[in-house]
């Protein structure tokens with residue numbers, strides 16, 4: 001029986017033991033509603049507020065600026081739609097974002113276009129980088145918001161967030177960043193980087209799925225998406241998911257404590273795999289070698305169908321991705337690769353290996369071996385799918 005190798009950590013991650021331990025008491029015993037005044041409620045309330053402090057500390061924010069949501073997608077939607085709705089009342093009707101955002105941002109922006117908003121989608125260079133100067137040039141008197149992701153989920157390119165923050169702050173424009181891939185992996189300081197809103201999602205840093213955060217700098221909160229019992233200081237209704245919030249905080253705290261060491265380890269594993277895979281003829285690296293998440297490797301192969309490659313790798317017990325999880329299964333190649341100028345055929349033959357805290361050196365070598373064999377087999381027409 002082959003060992004299962006999980007190399008799709010940009011899609012989701014395994015729950016850490018510490019996160020699970022932090023969740024269990026609230027799943028089993030302390031089931032009170034955090035809004036109730038009896039002691040079981042107060043116990044739950046304490047857990048939520050303790051988590052809020054831990055998460056705030058991780059991004060150098062005041063605890064009062066942290067709002068719990070149901071996922072990264074909700075945080076992104078709230079930041080975009082809530083801000084647009086709020087600032088429309090002041091005559092603002094323009095939003096700036098980029099062509100390489102996650103669909104949580106891109107589809108929210110499309111929906112705002114249907115509501116009459118004007119959206120500028122900034123291009124990227126061949127490494128998938130947005131220029132801060134392009135952000136400055138796109139700003140108009142009617143601009144309500146700039147939303148540029150911290151790090152890309154497909155190719156790992158890290159954006160010049162602090163530079164963009166600086167420009168937006170000077171122009172008096174709100175700046176949101178989707179930091180779902182960066183949180184727990186890269187240092188974040190919302191004060192220093194002049195970030196007004198920031199999205200996170202627990203399941204990308206070894207926390208549970210289905211819980212996230214939107215940070216909103218004091219003095220501004222987007223209009224509500226969910227109205228109801230006025231939880232989260234009246235801004236995000238719905239009974240708090242206490243156990244998951246506690247698990248998220250424990251996971252982020254743990255990730256931040258070991259951040260530097262983990263980043264170095266992931267980068268070294270990633271480089272080992274990169275070297276091995278780029279030795280295969282007709283293979284190209286996608287993304288930015290200089291400004292890249294430590295755990296993400298994206299490559300394209302000539303004369304390979306990405307989906308077929310994933311299938312071959314799965315047979316070898318290796319879980320990886322082609323394009324993003326949300327778009328695999330569709331025939332369209334990744335919008336990120338195409339935006340970075342990768343030719344259509346090569347975008348079709350792409351592979352994303354994304355590493356996490358549980359990957360080992362032995363696994364790295366097995367990934368190289370598995371990918372090399374699979375590419376050779378596919379190019380030679382030895383396809384398991386048919387035989």
Ligand SMILES: *Cc1c(COP(=O)(O)O)cnc(C)c1O
Pocket residue numbers: 010011070071072073074076102104149151152153178180181201202203204210211212
């Ligand atoms: C995963 C991801 C999201 C969506 O987060 P969910 O919690 O899965 O909704 C948003 N943006 C980026 C960059 C992501 O990688």
